[in-house]
Amino acid sequence: MKTLKETKILGFPLWMFLILAALMMVMAANDWMLTNMVGALAFAMVVGTLLGWVGDHIPVWKTWFGGGMLFACLVAGAFNTFNLIGEGSKEALNTFNGTTGFLDLYILILITGSVLSVDRKMLLKSFVGYIPTILAGIVGALALAGVVGAVTGVGAIEAITGYAIPVMGGGNGAGIQPMSKMWAAATGGDASTWYASAFAIISIGNLVAVIMSALLNKLGNAHPSLTGNGQLMKGMENAKASTAEEYKPTVADYATGLALGVVCYNVANLYSKHISIINNHLDLGFSIHTFAFMVILIAILNISNILPENVKAGAKGMQQFFVKYMSFPLMITVGIGTNLSDYAKVFTNPAYILIIAATVIGAMIGTFLMGKLFGFYPVEGMLTAGLCMANGGGSGDVQCLGAAHRMELMSYAQISSRIGGAIMLVVASFFFGKFL
Incomplete structure (x- = not known):
């Protein structure tokens, strides 16, 4: 009492x-x-x-x-x-x-602070190995889902096209919505039919990913050698940008960090919508999300070393404020758009749950194996390149990183959801056209 x-x-x-x-x-x-x-x-x-x-x-x-x-x-x-x-x-x-745009604001603040808080050389080194690790996670997810689908009688192709691909697709807007149109074009069916099922599937996949994120946090606590405690690559824990650690931000610096983040997001959006060759001039069947360009822009600012110490410290301070005080409020606004009945739909057949769980676990296995080659910590590698591919997109990233208590990894999570999601559209297009 x-x-x-x-x-x-x-x-x-x-x-x-x-x-x-x-x-x-x-x-x-x-x-x-x-x-x-x-x-x-x-x-x-x-x-x-x-x-x-x-x-x-x-x-x-x-x-x-x-x-x-x-x-x-x-x-x-x-x-x-x-x-x-x-x-x-x-x-x-x-x-x-x-x-x-509350979700957008939350994510852009975390991206700005997290990218600017990492040593420039280590940041560049970690990004080089990250895309191959994502690809390994995709292979692992689709392969294990196919095996479980074959064993349970659902069928390997059905397990991959109907379950694994939606789960790994990067969420709703940039994932299963365009995928549903690809499915309709390949099969001649109604896109809304596939979409309704896929939405329930990604909801369960997101829930499994969040639970696995919590388990990874527990694993890291039990075996400290497997985690960098929020740092992706071995060596990064001793190579944080000294500016954000040594300089104590003032209230004015917080405003500076906020201004930098929102302006950079506007610039990234301008590039994504009007300048990008991939998005605006090439008909590839997918586009790169604004947040992916945001990560690249902030990384360039960090690597170029043109930002003053107080700006980096202010951005880091804003990130810490949002993580501490805005995470729970954000979850209310995310959750209010969901319906618990969507979760119930998928529980009609235990085989479906097994396939979804296999997809998430396969992503973790693939990223674990490839991440070792690039010196990634197992917990952080599986969390970002694996589980943040298998969750529900931007809001799923927040849930997974929150469950793992590693919000500082948002920049990598966004690469998974955005660039990884775009890769999955190409994968979906291939599987739908080849096997359906």
Whole structure:
């Protein structure tokens, strides 16, 4: 009881924070909440943080099932599934995450801070081996899914085209949506039929990936030699950019880091939408996502060494702030767009669950083997190049890295989701055209 009295959440005494959360729940349930950014942020900050705090204190769950990150997301899904909050409130949260760009802001802040906090030479060295590691993960995922599909009677081709490819596809918008059109073109069927099934499949795949991320964190705690504690490559733990570590950022520097991140994202978006030869002049059947160009742009700024110390430190400080205080609120806005019934659809046949799990595990095996050749730590290599390929895209990256307590790996996670997702569109096009 004494511990509860001393507990504070976001600086508030627990009793006071519970009152704030109750107020927001009552307003949301009755659709009295503001339906703009202010209402959405208030609900996400208070209710999301409370749910995250609860999830981080549930025995077993906090250790093995993603803790507060997954708990907040699933409870938000329950809010949506059982209509525990009003339609206007749900729409406000969905809009805040999507159109308003809260998820984009969160990811770009983490990319900016994480890339600028790594030594320039080590950053370049790690990127060289990363794409081959992703490719090895894809091979491992498709191969193991095919084997399990053949053993369970589903069929190797069906397991690969209907399950493994969606899981590894990089999420919804840049993954299964264009894949559904490829499937329709190859089979003459209705794209929405394949899409509906694929959406349920990637939801389960994302859940498996989050659970495996938590297990990797546990593995790293039990065997310290297998993890760099948030650093991908051996040697990087001693080669962080000294500027971000030695210079103590001021409040003004935080604003500087924020400004750098949002401007660079705008530049990356301009390049992606209007300049990129791949996206705008070559008909390859896929495009490279803005976040992939964002990672490259920030990496160039780091490697060129043109940014002052206070800018790098400010970007790192903003990253730490968002990881600590904005992760749980983000999970509310992510989860509110899901329906728990989507998970139930796939549980009709245990073989489907086995194939999905095999896909995720195969990605981990492939990235483990290839990552060893490039000196990647097993935990960080499997987490980023493997599980961040097998999750639900950008929001899945946040969930997986959060469950593993390694948010500083966001730049690598985005390469997996974005560039790896584009690679999967090519893979899907080949398999659909060849075997369906």
